[in-house]
Every structure is written in structure tokens, then in C-alpha cells.
Amino acid sequence: MIVTIDNAEHYTWGAANDGWHLLKSKGLSVIMERMNPGVSEVMHCHQNSQQVFFILSGIADFEMDGKVEKLMANQSIRVSPKKLHRISNSHLEDLRFILVSEPSVHRDRIEILDYTSEQSEYLKTLNLEWLEKYFSIEPNDSVQLSTKNTQMKNLLLLIPVCCMTVSLSFGQTYTDWSKFKWLMGEWAGEGSGKPGEGKGSFSLKEDLGGKILVRKNYTEYPATKDRPATIHNDLMVVYTDFSGTPSKAIYFDNEGHTINYTFHATEKSIVFISEKIPHVPVFRLTYEMIDATTLNIRFEMSEDGNTFMIYTAGKCIRK
DSSP, X not given: OOOOTTTSEEEEETTTEEEEXXXXXXXXXXXXXXXXXXXXXXXXXXXXXXXXEEEEESOEEEEETTEEEEEOXXXXXXXXXXXXXXEEEOSSSOEEXXXXXXXXXXXXXXXXXXXXXXXXXXXXXOOHHHHHXXXXXXXXOOOOOOOTTTTTTSOOOOOOOOSOOOOOXXXXXXXXXXXXXXXXXXXXXXXXXXXXXXXXXXXXXEETTTTEEEEEEEEEEOOOSSSOOXXXXXXXXXXXXXXXXXXXXXXXXXXXXXXXXXXXXXXXXXXXXXXXXXXXXXXXEEEEEEETTEEEEEEEEESSSSSOEEEEEEEEEEO
């Protein structure tokens, strides 16, 4: 039987990426995958499986053995069992590739979680005596606390922190959200919901007694010839520094993205810029007031943080 993406078993993974099973068996797996721009796998390895990645289109950033290689169309790379690796798409176009695994990687995946700098500093203060007091450590266990720079070469210990409540007492501060007032409320997008046009809405409201702003967004993208229909939900929290000055934001979505932003706000525009991370695009989210009931939204991406390309843009009307 001839197998194509039209009749192959389809699945989605990570940040709304697509995959198609061209061959699915215990001994051998062949899949075609499509990665969105700005997406990166979690660093991981396979105990028994070897893999070959063959790039069909786009540019892949492939990390293995502490090095990052750029793979172009019609290039491939082999990954041996137990090799830590990940594939990323830090570019502005979709990445498509064939992945061959022998045997199948089903239930054969060990993921390595990145530490933030704060977590790394905290973990370095722990010691084996403390761990033995609260966790079961057998005589033959290998335990090493690693920083982010050495985590790819060492075993990582993931430590759950449960039932911990910390009460902090600070003087009350006033939060000045005046530059956000024009953006607060509920807004509806002008997208028609036709192929290529998302349809949705968002809201921006104060929360926690006015100490933070919470933006919630919902968008439906209809199916196209290349991808199925999807629903996008995201939440962004705008917060202040210790002086009460609005300064940062953090973004989460149902596709697995987390983005840390700083921003600049005027009376008629707010621009969010993401932090620079190696092999990940820089994102820029802009709101511009047209009048009291209309605004423009623009989401852009950049490979170098200087030259930006529009990824999505649209107009919203106040409800």
C-alpha cells in the first residue's frame, strides 16, 4: 500500500507540531514530522534505539555531544543509543524531516530538564547528607548535583519540593497600571475563521487586588491542506518589581511554550520583547491603539534580535 500524509496515522506533539507514522512497528519506526518555528525538543536520550534524522525542508539546529550542528535540506545525522540530543527550529519557517528509529522508541525515552539559574544556585547548596535524610539513596546510586553548564554530561537529580509555604511580609506598594488602561477589557479578533485566518478573542484584567495583570487569549485556526484545525489558548501575567513598577511578563500556552518578556509601554502602545536564549528566536509582541475601540496586534520573530519578521498580525475590536 502506498502511504502518504493523507492516509498515514497522524498525531500532534509539543507546541502543535505534526507527525505522521509512515511505518509503525516494534522493530522499526519511520515517521515524518513538522516543527513550528521557535520550537525545541527537550534534551533526551534513548536507552536502546538508534535514530536517523533526514531533513526534508527548513533548517534544523541539532544538539549532540555538547555541540550544535545546522542541518540543511537533504542532510542527515545518526544518533546512537544513550546519546543525549535534541532537535530545534530557531528559524522563521517550518522544519520538516524524516525520523527513522530502530527499534521503536516507544517507552524508551529519558528526558533531561533544564534548570533556571536560580534553581542551579539553590541545588549547589544541597549536600548528600541532606538528601539521604529526606530521600532514599541506595549505596550504588550515582548522585551528582550539576549546574546548567555541565548538566549534559552528568546525571541529573530531580528533587520534588512538596508542601512548602513561605510567608513574606513587605510594605504595601501601589501598582501604577495607567499605561495599560486603554488595553484592559475584552477584545474580539477580526479574523473570519476561514483557512489561513484565525478567529478568537482575548481579555486583560487586574488580579490579586491589582498587583498583577492577567491576559487570556483564545484562538481557533481552521484546517488547511497542510495541517489540521487547532485551538490555541494562552495566558500571560504582567507583574512588577519590588518597588511596584510594572516591569516584566511571563507567558504560557497549551502548546508547551513558556516565554519571559520585558516590555516598554507608552500611552498608545505596549511592546513585549522576549529574553535572548541560544538557538531560540527572539519574540516581539506589539499592541498599538488605533482608537478607543480598535487596536492592532503584531507578533514577530527574529533570529538575531535585530531583524524581525511578522508571524501573525491582526486587528481587534473592543467587546
